[in-house]
Structure formats: structure tokens, C-alpha cells
Amino acid sequence: MSALGYYLLLAAFVGCAYAAAISVAGARRRSRALIESGTGAFYLVAAIMTAASSVIVYSFVTGDYSVKYVQRYSDSALPLFYKITSYWGGLDGSIMFWVFLLSLFGSVAVYINRERHRELIPYVVAVISVVEMFFLLLMVVHKNPFETFLTESPADGTGLSPLLQNFYMVIHPPTMYSGFVGLTIPYAFGMAALITGYLDDSWLRAVRRWTMISWLLLSVGLGLGMIWAYEELGWGGYWMWDPVENAGLLPWFTATAFLHSVMVQERRGMLRVWNVALVITTFLLTLFATFMTRSGIVTSVHNFGEDPVLTRLFTIFMVSTLVLSFGLVIHRMPLLRARNELDSWLSREAAFMFNNWILLFSAFFVLFATMFPTLSEAVTGERITVGPPFFNQWMIPLGLAMLLLTGIGPLLAWRKSALVNLRDQFLFPTASGLLVGGGVVALGVRVWSSGLCFAFAGFVLGTVAQEFWRGARVRQQTTGTDLFTALIGLVGRNKRRYGGYLVHVGIVLMFLGFAGEGFKQKQTVEVTPGQEITVRDFTVRFDALKVTDDGRKQMVTGETTVFRDGAELTRMYPARWYFRKHEDAPTTEVAIRRSFSEDLYIVMSDFDLAEQRASVEVVVNPLVNWLWFGFGMLAFGTFIALLPERAFAFADAKVPAGAATASLLLLALVLWPSAVLAQEVAPRVRFTELEERVRSEVMCTCGCRRSLTFCGMANCHGEADQMARLREYISQGQSHDQILASFVSDMGGEILMSPPDSGFNRLAWLLPYLLGAAGLVTIVVTARRWSRPVAVAGGADVMVDPALDARLDDELRDLD
């Protein structure tokens, strides 16, 4: 089975190469047949990747532990659900999942746009194929998920880390990945537009939806990650500016900026270079995010293995993408000239520009601060870090400015706002903001950032309410229906606009959650039964410590009773769970009591059964649930904006709004798809740093031709011999290099896993790159050869046909 999987990957690689080469050839020769052949190969790759995915899932479900990847991330005791999702449990599988998603998304995008954007399609196919080829190359030469144990294979797997056996952890990585992968599509269309020179706004319309969908997935992915951190990790918060979290945030910033600046180009024909640059930057940031979290160039509490090969391959790919993409932008600069100039700073396009600057600056700042340790080490040789306070110091003002702009933007007119209108527009929202601000001050809120946040939130909500109210009133007068029907009809007519406003409401709700962070209180106490902890108006009494076992895990539970103002409120059970096979990594089970105004969050971090003693942390997190509501609202708003034309026909049929909302939510649930961050499992024996390093470099003598780390043979005596030898060298005080030299002198040069990096041996290192480069050269040469211009008389109008007229109509209707 696993051999089949590997061949499927190879076939996909070849298919991509063919698709890329022949589409470009077809476009250059203006041959429909060639283009269709290329597109067909492109669809075929999606089919092959689906088959390959089925193979790996099949291996997981049937427990084929001869496949290393399966052996590492699952075991026979794992529930079926987690067996299937282990597909994206580790790096190798997640790369494959990435290609799988990309091939699917790409095929759908190409299929949908095959008529409307016919001139772009061949290059879209080529660009996506090349990206797929890169990831396939990674798998084929370096991270093959179908790699098997060459000799005897283990009877059972090592199992999935218990921390990842959690619903959110199952859907968070695939959601993030889908978002990342989805952002490749706009990039491919942007590149196609640059290559062909069809730089009118049509490529933008083709990718608008894709960007929105990807953005939604990215937002939901970030939200799920935050919920997971909050519920599982037990430190009372949800975001700590860890490099891995930041990595997901970077493309989110630029994608958000793009979604806004796109409107300026559609309406006013400005910011055209800017938009292309944003699409490219976003794509590069998705690559960079993967690279940053995988290569070990930043230190993170997410403990990634360092992988120099991956680092090099990624660096080469990113640098070439960067140079090629921006090179094309510069090459096409004359075609990207703006059609209009900015008329006034008091206009909506100006507000959008500020919005873009802030978002881009945020992305730049987060990137800078995340990379700071690496940068400082490169420049000064001294590794210097910056902590979360530094991020907060910058991101709080930036966030507040963004929030304020969210309210201001919709109130300004395109081109130029007349002063008279300004007063009319700003009166209600400003009053609402001031009212909330005043109320907050009167209530005695003394945290400036939170206070401002509340006032701005009032302002934005005022803006949104005013927009809905005014729009609905106008529609009610013109159509003569009741206000509610008019409201639904209004949203249906302008889904993007009003869906967007709902997203703004979601953002406001999220900011309420952030503001609550300023009032967080916590206390950590060591308690014995009967003792009490008081935080704000909650009193938590520790009652007892119990131990239970359910067969899969042992659970140590602290029983507590919560009182508020003297009255008993509820009982809560923070716990520590010890999963079988993972006893050395217990999970913290947080007890949370949720409410609209605050969460009571109890963690039992340590205990002593003999003395019935436990350390308990009690946290009161005000308003935190509004953050999750905000994510829900954001998703809902985006769905409205994404609905197809016909979806709002019911607005005229007077369907009860409840049914509409419920079906939308259902749709949202169904559509939440799935892609990947990796996690690995702890081996049972532990070694010192030096031992671990040598173990991965020295071969086992049992005949498996693997390093000591990966021998994996049951009762392998070769490993024991080598370890004894290694310990002896270490006890002689030898350094790492001396030890390797000793191994070579005792057992011959073949004992090392990888040839020393010198002279002829460098060829071994170069091979993967040569392979990749050869593939690329082949494509270019083939594409050029096949695409020698055909001397057909009147060939110029081959691409023009009646379908173009239909397309033109479509596009005109699309302009809102």
C-alpha cells in the first residue's frame, strides 16, 4: 500500500510538471487543445492527491505500522476519529495535506473561472502547479509520509500526544491550512494577470471570493487556536505572542488589508500596484509562516525540530518566488498606472489607505518583533528577545486606531466628503461613542486602553446601526414593505457591504473581549481540604482530591465548591489526566464556569496525594466570552457576503428570519473544512543533548541502515552496542567531532549517516537541489519548445468568440 502511495506522489509530481509546461505552451501557441490538456492534467493531479490521501488514511485506519508516519502518530488504542485526523498530525503528512488541498482548491477555482477568465487560466494552472511541485519535491526527496521500516516493523504505534487528542486541535490546524492554501489562489491569478498583461480589474473579481473564503478560514483557524489554548493549556489566557501564533497572524493582516483595498481599485481604479503587491506579500507570508515554524530559526515554546534541509529548500523557493513576483510587478509597472488620483483626505478611499497602512505596519511590526532574536543574533552575535509586553505596547494602540477607523470609514463618501454631510453622518455614532465612554468613566473604569476601547466600540456600533437603519428606511419607502423585510432585502441587495458591517460588529465584540483582559485577576495558592481562595466576589473552597481511572487514563481531580457573596454557586472540578503511554506528560484539565460578564477559571497545577495538598490557580477573566461571540459574528457576516446571487431570493418570499439564520449557521458548520501543524510523540528513553545529536548521525549496526534514533527494531542489540560505545567516548571527555571521528576510526566511514560536508561528499547534499532545478529547467525548455509561435494567418483572433460577450455581461452585472 505504501509503495502505491509513494508512486502516486511521483505521478502527481509528473502531472504537475506536465500541466505547467503544456498550459504555458498552449497559451503561447494559442492552442485550445494544449491548454485543455494542461487543465485536464491539473484536474488529474487533484484526483491523484485524493487517491494518495485515501491511501494514507487507509493505512491509519487499518493500523499499518510498517509505515513510519503511521507508527509515529497513532496506535491501536486511538479512537477512529483521531486515527483519521492523524493524517495531518505530523510534518510529512501535513505537507501532503497541503498539496491535496491546493490541488482541490486549484481545480475548483480553475473550473469555475474556465470561461470567464479564459486568458488567465493557463498561467493560473502553471503557477499553482509549480507551487504544488515544490511541496511534492519536499515530500519525494525529504519528507516522504509513505516511508516504511525496511526490516521488521513495530507491532504498534507510539500514539498521538494526549494534548492533541482534543476536538479543537483536530480542526484548528486544517482550518489554518485551508486558509493558507486558499491564499495561493489569488496569488496565482495575480501572477497570471501580470504574465499575460490582462491587468484590468477582471482578475480581482475572480479572486475576491477566494480571498474572502480564505480569510474566513484563517480567522476561524486563529479563533479555534485561541479557544484551544484557553481551554487546554491552563494558563488563563488565549494569546501570548508566540512565534507560531504570530505566523498565522501575519498573512491575516495582509489579507485583511487586501480585502479592503480591493474595493478602492474596483471603485476608483487606484492602488493597482498596491493590490498586486499585497497579494504577493500575503502568499509569501503564508510560505514564511510555514517556514518560520518548521525550520527552527526562531525559538518558541512550540518545540520544533531543526531541519536544515527543509530550511534550505524553503529559502530557495521563497527567494525565487519573491524575486520573480516582484520582478514581474516592476516589468508590468506601465500597465498598472492608477486611473485616478486621491481627491481628498476626507474620503473613503483615504480611510481605506489608512486602514491598509495600519494593517501592513502591524504585519511588519509582528514580523520584526518575532524575528528580533534571530535578527539580533545575526547582527550583533547576541541573542536578544522581546516579550509579550513589547507586543502589547505596540499592538494595543494600533488595534485601537484600527477600531476607530472601522467606525469612520463607512461614514465618509467616496472621492470627497462634503462638510455638511459629515456632521449629519457623524452625529449619531459620535454621540453613541461619547455616551458609552462617559458611562465607562462614570462606572469607574481606570484602565485607559480598555476605556477607550469601550468608547470606540460604542462609536463603531453606532455607525453600523446608522447604516442599517438609513438603508432600511430608504428601501422601505421605495418598496413599501415593512421595515424588517426591507432590512433583509437591503442586505440581500448589497451582501458584501452589509455582510462587511456584520464582520465589523464581530470585530467590535472581539475587542470587548480584549478590553476585558485589562481587568483580569488571578491568584495562586497551595491549599489543603477546607481552605478557601477569594478572587473578586468569588470564593473557591477546596474540598478533596480524588483519583479515578477509566482504562485509557488516570484522573486526579480536585473537587471545589464555589461561593458568590456567601451563597453556594456551583461545584467545579479541575483535574490532571495521565494518559496511558504518556504518563510523563499529564494534561491539565481546566474547570471553567462561563457567563456573559466573566469566566471563572480554575487550574490545579500540582498536587500531593499523600498529604491531600494541591496548588490551585483561580482566574477571573471578565468579558472573555465576547471574543468567541465576535468570531461567530465575523463568520456569519462573511457568509452573508459570500452568499451567491440567488441565496437571498427568500427575502421576497418572507421566510422567517430565524429559519434563515439557522440554515446559515448550519451551512457554516458544514462548510468548515479541514489541513496542518505537526506534532510528534516523545520516545520512551531520554538522552542528553550530545547523545541525541550523535544518535541521529551514527548508524545502527543491526543491519537496518538507519540512525540510532530511528532504528525502531524491537530488541535491537546494535543500538545498545553503539550506545555503550558512545557513552564510553563521552566518559573519555571527547567532544562531538572527536566522537564522530572515533566512530569512523573504529568502525569505518560508513558508520556515519550522512557524509561529512566536504569535497566530493557535497554532491550528496546537492542532489535534491539539482533534481529540483533540473525539473524546473525541463519545464521551461519544454514550454518554450512546444510553444514556438505558430504561423497561422489571422491567428490573433483565435481567442475571441461569443463567450466573451457573455462574460462582459456577467462582469457588468457584477459591479456593485
Next chain:
Amino acid sequence: MSHKVAKIGATTLVLATVFGVLLYTTLGESMQYYKYVDEVAASPQAWEGKKLQVHGYVVPGSIGRKRDRLEYQFDIQRNGQTLRAYYTGVVPDTFKDEAEVVLTGALTPTGFMATEMTAKCPSKYEEAPNFSTAP
């Protein structure tokens, strides 16, 4: 055209300078040196009083804790050099003998006073989701 370019150029320059200066000044307050135990232990005087993150491995058997308190005392080592460390608070799940830890705090003549502790998984998780007590 050139007029416009000049305007954009000037705006960018001013903004870049302002933010650059702001970044630089705020950085100064929040910078922490990131050092391994052996680097710090080699010349402790040089590091006293500076904001510091120390990376090392917990010496087996060195973890001690005061009764009824969440006050820990332990040794961290790397390449044979050790450093005494103190920490008060909830320790991460993975804090134990031989764990790889990163401590944030300041060095004093008696030892390293940690205000924050992050522990990595003792073995090679490719991704061990964050085990942290920070902030």
C-alpha cells in the same frame, strides 16, 4: 509626476523615521538577553542586574520546594556549567528533572531569580504545544 513621487517619498521617510525612533526607544525597555547557562555561568558579574532569559537543562534531583509554598529552588546546567535558580509560581507540566527550560528574570549573587518559566518537552516533540505559565 515627480512632484507626487517627492510627496510620497517624503511621507514615507517621515513615517519611517518616526516609527523607527519609536521602535528603538520602546525596544530598549523590553529587550532581554537570551543566553545559555554556560555563557552566563562563565562570567556571572557581567550579567548581574540585566534583564535576561536563560536557557538550560534542569539538573536531575536538584528541584526543591518549600512546604506550603509555590517556591522552587533548582539548578540548571548546560555543558557542565550550572546555575542555581529560584522561581515562585505555578510551574509548567513539563518542568521536571532534565527538562529544557527557559527562565526569564535577573541574576543576583545568590542565583537566578526567575519571574517566568517556559519548559520545553524533555524529548524531541516536533511540536509540543506551548507548556507555559507565562503571562
